[in-house]
Amino acid sequence: MATVPQPIPTTATTTSPSPRRGLPSGVTALLFLLPALILLLVFLVYPVISTLRMSVDRGLGGNFSRFVGLDNYINVLQTPSFQTAIINNILWLIFYTSIVIFFGLVIAVVAMRVRYESIIKAVVFLPMAIAATALGVIWTFVYQLDPNIGLLNALLGVVGLGPVSWLGDPAWVNAALIAVGIWGSAGFATVILSAALKGISPEILEAARTDGANEFQIFWRIILPMVSLPISVLAVTLVVNVVKLFDIPYVMTQGGPGDASRVIALEFYKQDFSAGQFGKAAAVAVIMLVILIPVMIFNVRRFRSGSVV
Amino acid sequence: MSTTTATERVAAPAAETASSRILRGLNRLPIHIALGLIALVWLLPTVGLLVTSFRPRTEIQSSGWWTTFGSLQLTLENYQQVLNAQGMGQAFINSLIIAVPSTLLPLLVCSLAAYAFSWLRFPFRDTIFLIIIALMMVPVQVAFLPVLQLFKTLSDGVSSVTGQPFVITQGYAGIWLAHTAFALPFGIFLLRNFFITLPKDLIEAARIDGSSTFGVFRTIVIPLSVPAIAAYGIFQFLWVWNDLLMALIFVGKNSNYPMTIQVTTLLGTYGTEWHLLAASAFILMVVPLAVFFSLQRYFVQGLLAGSVK
Numbered sequence: 001m002a003t004v005p006q007p008i009p010t011t012a013t014t015t016s017p018s019p020r021r022g023l024p025s026g027v028t029a030l031l032f033l034l035p036a037l038i039l040l041l042v043f044l045v046y047p048v049i050s051t052l053r054m055s056v057d058r059g060l061g062g063n064f065s066r067f068v069g070l071d072n073y074i075n076v077l078q079t080p081s082f083q084t085a086i087i088n089n090i091l092w093l094i095f096y097t098s099i100v101i102f103f104g105l106v107i108a109v110v111a112m113r114v115r116y117e118s119i120i121k122a123v124v125f126l127p128m129a130i131a132a133t134a135l136g137v138i139w140t141f142v143y144q145l146d147p148n149i150g151l152l153n154a155l156l157g158v159v160g161l162g163p164v165s166w167l168g169d170p171a172w173v174n175a176a177l178i179a180v181g182i183w184g185s186a187g188f189a190t191v192i193l194s195a196a197l198k199g200i201s202p203e204i205l206e207a208a209r210t211d212g213a214n215e216f217q218i219f220w221r222i223i224l225p226m227v228s229l230p231i232s233v234l235a236v237t238l239v240v241n242v243v244k245l246f247d248i249p250y251v252m253t254q255g256g257p258g259d260a261s262r263v264i265a266l267e268f269y270k271q272d273f274s275a276g277q278f279g280k281a282a283a284v285a286v287i288m289l290v291i292l293i294p295v296m297i298f299n300v301r302r303f304r305s306g307s308v309v
Numbered sequence: 310m311s312t313t314t315a316t317e318r319v320a321a322p323a324a325e326t327a328s329s330r331i332l333r334g335l336n337r338l339p340i341h342i343a344l345g346l347i348a349l350v351w352l353l354p355t356v357g358l359l360v361t362s363f364r365p366r367t368e369i370q371s372s373g374w375w376t377t378f379g380s381l382q383l384t385l386e387n388y389q390q391v392l393n394a395q396g397m398g399q400a401f402i403n404s405l406i407i408a409v410p411s412t413l414l415p416l417l418v419c420s421l422a423a424y425a426f427s428w429l430r431f432p433f434r435d436t437i438f439l440i441i442i443a444l445m446m447v448p449v450q451v452a453f454l455p456v457l458q459l460f461k462t463l464s465d466g467v468s469s470v471t472g473q474p475f476v477i478t479q480g481y482a483g484i485w486l487a488h489t490a491f492a493l494p495f496g497i498f499l500l501r502n503f504f505i506t507l508p509k510d511l512i513e514a515a516r517i518d519g520s521s522t523f524g525v526f527r528t529i530v531i532p533l534s535v536p537a538i539a540a541y542g543i544f545q546f547l548w549v550w551n552d553l554l555m556a557l558i559f560v561g562k563n564s565n566y567p568m569t570i571q572v573t574t575l576l577g578t579y580g581t582e583w584h585l586l587a588a589s590a591f592i593l594m595v596v597p598l599a600v601f602f603s604l605q606r607y608f609v610q611g612l613l614a615g616s617v618k
Contacts (some may be wrong), residue, residue: 029521036422036493043452043490044444050455059363113340120344123351129601130594131551133569137576138354138588151357154373246446247553250572268450278454285450296446299441
């Protein structure tokens with residue numbers, strides 16, 4: 001699944017090298033920065049301002065000359081499919097985020113005890129390398145209604161349960177898509193958390209065992225508190241994934257059946273952008289940006305404090 | 310590696326009897342079963358599609374892929390058909406045409422900028438860097454409308470100057486630029502964090518020896534940073550290869566569509582033709598899988614560097 005690792009400062013020191021004699025002038029620095037600055041200004045800074053402006057304009061078919069105040073926002077928030085999308089994003093947020101972390105932690109902890117740890121990690125991690133489009137095809141196949149084609153319904157058939165239309169039934173479709181997301185991201189969580197677990201000193205664990213702690217106590221009282229920071233960073237990454245989520249629903253259901261599996265990014269693309277409702281599309285984009293502002297502040301704060309493990 | 314085995318080795322008597330070894334193995338049996346199940350869940354869906362991609366169409370429609378192992382009847386015909394008749398061969402080439410420059414350009418631009426942020430001094434350096442960290446969280450949707458407008462203005466300008474009809478999104482320049490620009494905040498951040506860890510003495514010595522700023526960059530910083538640059542390059546390449554959304558927005562010509570769009574279209578139009586879908590999904594996956602298996606170390610490093618260590 002398309003998971004962008006959410007960039008958080010690493011152990012690298014965040015202090016800058018101290019000033020020295022014979023420093024290159026600001027002009028030299030500018031030459032090194034120029035390509036990046038131009039691209040960032042044209043493709044990110046200017047668009048943020050421009051989209052804010054567009055979001056208060058009717059903007060039909062790209063004609064931005066009619067100021068409408070907050071109409072687009074009110075309009076968007078009142079659209080039933082947008083409301084469904086928000087609810088679905090919240091479902092993703094709750095279930096995808098928590099279950100991915102849970103699986104990541106369990107797999108990392110359990111795999112640490114066996115010699116084939118690296119193989120297990122590679123297997124679980126594999127979906128991370130693959131396009132969400134391919135994940136969509138793989139799982140649409142697993143979810144096929146015909147028990148002669150779809151593995152899941154074939155397995156259900158073995159225990160005597162009727163085939164379920166996983167992607168065609170509004171009651172199941174979100175669970176089915178979230179499961180794909182979890183399958184795609186669990187390996188990412190496993191690798192991150194496994195690296196964090198390796199950082200726990202064996203002496204501490206041994207001391208606890210000598211003092212008579214059982215494995216559950218060790219997990220809850222020692223391991224979990226010691227990986228709480230990586231878990232919080234991972235959680236933020238997963239939340240960002242959810243806000244930007246597009247590929248899996250687009251490829252597998254196009255937001256259907258009806259609007260049952262809509263998400264915000266799909267709403268932006270299908271409902272507004274593709275329909276030439278550019279004012280509304282801009283409003284949806286701004287809403288997405290606003291949702292991500294707390295994460296932005298979180299990142300900047302973390303970086304400035306330099307208190308990164 | 311595993312703390313458990315280490316303790317056990319210490320605790321185990323020198324001459325461990327066969328029966329105690331078996332007992333210990335039995336104790337660990339639940340762990341092996343759990344990991345076996347995890348491996349199965351993460352492998353079966355992909356293996357199922359892989360097997361299906363080699364099965365004749367009639368077989369796929371009549372029996373599940375898991376029955377294949379009874380009567381092995383495999384064919385390469387599906388691959389031939391999608392590569393030629395379904396245009397996946399062209400789409401594969403398009404994906405490469407999009408992904409290679411969209412990887413090399415950000416590598417160059419990010420390295421230059423990251424060098425300035427880590428080893429050069431200029432006004433507002435830290436402020437600009439914090440803004441770049443904040444820009445990492447801007448959802449691409451925010452940029453779509455203004456950038457498309459800019460592209461249109463630019464295209465119209467070029468057309469009127471040259472007298473030839475020109476539309477930037479009809480070629481690849483639009484998607485190259487867009488991918489490059491949106492990759493910058495993360496790439497600059499990642500490389501800067503690596504560059505800053507390089508030995509200061511080495512860089513100063515080179516400066517004292519009379520190397521120019523660019524000379525230091527080319528002969529010291531870049532050669533020492535190959536692992537980090539490779540990790541980021543792999544990450545960016547897979548990101549672009551697997552991208553669907555940006556291609557939907559910035560590739561305006563059907564014959565230029567990358568594989569992700571073509572596979573999605575195929576799923577939408579021939580949702581039951583699994584012989585075609587399975588084969589094309591694997592053509593889409595072959596490049597990431599090859600990269601993953603050959604460069605897994607770099608790839609995982611890249612992901613880890615982007616989050617927690």
